[in-house]
Amino acid sequence: MGHTDSVNTRAPLTRREQKERTRVxxxxxxxxxxxRKSFGSLGLREVAREAGVVPTAFYRHFDSMExxxxxxxxxxFRTLRRMIRDARAQDLAFEHVIRDSVEILVRHVHAHRLHFxxxxxxxxxxxxxxxxxxxxxxxxxxxELATDLARFPFLDRWSTEDLGVLATLIVNTMVSTAEEIVxxxxxxxxxxxxxxxxxxxxxxxxxxxxxxxxxxxxEAPDVS
Amino acid sequence: MGHTDSVNTRAPLTRREQKERTRVxxxxxxxxxxxRKSFGSLGLREVAREAGVVPTAFYRHFDSMExxxxxxxxxxFRTLRRMIRDARAQDLAFEHVIRDSVEILVRHVHAHRLHFxxxxxxxxxxxxxxxxxxxxxxxxxxxELATDLARFPFLDRWSTEDLGVLATLIVNTMVSTAEEIVxxxxxxxxxxxxxxxxxxxxxxxxxxxxxxxxxxxxEAPDVS
DNA sequence: CTAGCTTGTGCACAAGTGTTCACTCAAACT
DNA sequence: AGTTTGAGTGAACACTTGTGCACAAGCTAG
Numbered sequence: 001m002g003h004t005d006s007v008n009t010r011a012p013l014t015r016r017e018q019k020e021r022t023r024v025x026x027x028x029x030x031x032x033x034x035x036r037k038s039f040g041s042l043g044l045r046e047v048a049r050e051a052g053v054v055p056t057a058f059y060r061h062f063d064s065m066e067x068x069x070x071x072x073x074x075x076x077f078r079t080l081r082r083m084i085r086d087a088r089a090q091d092l093a094f095e096h097v098i099r100d101s102v103e104i105l106v107r108h109v110h111a112h113r114l115h116f117x118x119x120x121x122x123x124x125x126x127x128x129x130x131x132x133x134x135x136x137x138x139x140x141x142x143x144e145l146a147t148d149l150a151r152f153p154f155l156d157r158w159s160t161e162d163l164g165v166l167a168t169l170i171v172n173t174m175v176s177t178a179e180e181i182v183x184x185x186x187x188x189x190x191x192x193x194x195x196x197x198x199x200x201x202x203x204x205x206x207x208x209x210x211x212x213x214x215x216x217x218x219e220a221p222d223v224s
Numbered sequence: 225m226g227h228t229d230s231v232n233t234r235a236p237l238t239r240r241e242q243k244e245r246t247r248v249x250x251x252x253x254x255x256x257x258x259x260r261k262s263f264g265s266l267g268l269r270e271v272a273r274e275a276g277v278v279p280t281a282f283y284r285h286f287d288s289m290e291x292x293x294x295x296x297x298x299x300x301f302r303t304l305r306r307m308i309r310d311a312r313a314q315d316l317a318f319e320h321v322i323r324d325s326v327e328i329l330v331r332h333v334h335a336h337r338l339h340f341x342x343x344x345x346x347x348x349x350x351x352x353x354x355x356x357x358x359x360x361x362x363x364x365x366x367x368e369l370a371t372d373l374a375r376f377p378f379l380d381r382w383s384t385e386d387l388g389v390l391a392t393l394i395v396n397t398m399v400s401t402a403e404e405i406v407x408x409x410x411x412x413x414x415x416x417x418x419x420x421x422x423x424x425x426x427x428x429x430x431x432x433x434x435x436x437x438x439x440x441x442x443e444a445p446d447v448s
Numbered sequence: 449c450t451a452g453c454t455t456g457t458g459c460a461c462a463a464g465t466g467t468t469c470a471c472t473c474a475a476a477c478t
Numbered sequence: 479a480g481t482t483t484g485a486g487t488g489a490a491c492a493c494t495t496g497t498g499c500a501c502a503a504g505c506t507a508g
Contacts, residue, residue: 015475019485038350040265043465057486124403125262125349131407165425169397176396179348183355201386202393209433239505243455269495281456
């Protein structure tokens with residue numbers, strides 16, 4: 001082996017460990033580059049160079065950029081799912097749900113800024129495969145949230161469709177909020193507080209509409 | 225002049241006309257390519273080729289890709305603004321606002337599919353300049369909507385901040401809806417009806433929350 | 449009608465891209 | 479012990495990319 005000191009440490013490493021190490025080096029490198037570029041304009045060589053590895057070594061881990069992208073999505077949503085499971089375990093009290101949920105979201109966005117930035121951007125842009133994968137994950141969140149919502153007052157008698165509508169609205173608001181936070185300058189405490197405040201207000205407004213909803217079943221609500 | 229038949233017609237053209245003609249040829253070419261690629265991964269040569277023009281001719285119209293992107297954003301929002309002004313001129317009746325607004329949006333998305341796709345994608349991805357330009361335009365819509373909203377019952381006594389919160393929520397929902405429609409397969413009548421239906425329900429839910437809102441001024445609503 | 453400005457051409461260049469191939473050399477297996 | 483395996487190397491390929499420069503040709507101004 002040449003001089004791979006950028007990823008190697010001088011500790012005796014098993015082969016699996018070493019391979020995994022450069023694998024995450026590649027993923028991290030891509031994630032780092034994705035702060036400034038879009039995934040579609042990200043080159044295989046570019047990533048390899050940033051990871052301190054020769055281009056051909058890339059193929060030992062992924063056989064295309066697209067596959068690396070999917071791996072990134074996987075990682076991102078793995079941690080996100082873990083967060084949500086933890087949050088659900090806390091079994092938030094009804095009166096704090098909004099404030100607590102937003103706070104958890106914000107904390108997580110900061111803890112995984114790069115992952116979030118990547119997901120937020122590739123969600124609507126770039127390669128169809130990635131876009132679809134991300135959309136699928138988000139839709140999954142929505143449906144999970146829908147079943148969770150069914151345990152709240154008023155909502156226990158809602159139709160499945162209406163619960164889905166509500167869940168989608170909430171998730172959309174959360175996604176928008178996450179995007180705004182990710183894009184905010186990292187120093188802007190004041191700006192971030194405003195974003196959070198607005199998110200809380202929006203969610204509260206939605207919540208206020210819930211008791212007024214007449215669960216008219218499959219019938220479309222009378223808009224006209 | 226060589227053989228520019230791809231953009232020329234055999235009618236005698238004034239110089240301004242001819243220049244404008246290849247200019248829109250370039251813009252259209254870019255727009256067409258943006259159906260499949262992201263703007264960041266879009267090359268100058270690629271656009272020129274698609275427009276049936278030699279690469280160096282590109283510089284006669286834009287001196288960078290970024291400038292072409294800004295021109296695209298300009299065009300997109302020019303038509304969008306015109307639509308909104310027309311819609312506002314109709315002075316929608318209170319009982320139909322939601323249904324009518326959504327319908328207008330859907331119609332416009334179909335009429336300008338490529339522009340919308342471009343804007344929707346570059347809104348969160350790609351080059352910072354474009355992202356910022358798009359975000360600025362959308363924020364402008366929000367604030368215009370906020371002043372419009374002030375003429376509705378209940379809302380006339382809301383604080384400016386709260387009106388902004390509401391407007392942002394509505395615009396976000398509209399943007400999400402537009403994105404979903406743009407991404408839906410062009411044949412999917414059924415899917416689109418569902419998207420529209422969900423959008424209407426979401427907006428209705430928001431509207432139902434409005435009368436419950438206590439306009440507590442600058443004070444944060446009691447969430448805890 | 450002539451002179452010139454401007455739009456589009458053609459060619460060249462350096463730099464970067466994805467992918468292939470034969471190769472090293474140490475960990476892992478027998 | 480000796481052998482196999484496979485992660486990483488380095489050179490080479492056929493492209494594509496952005497940009498510079500000299501040139502052609504027709505609309506347009508004088």
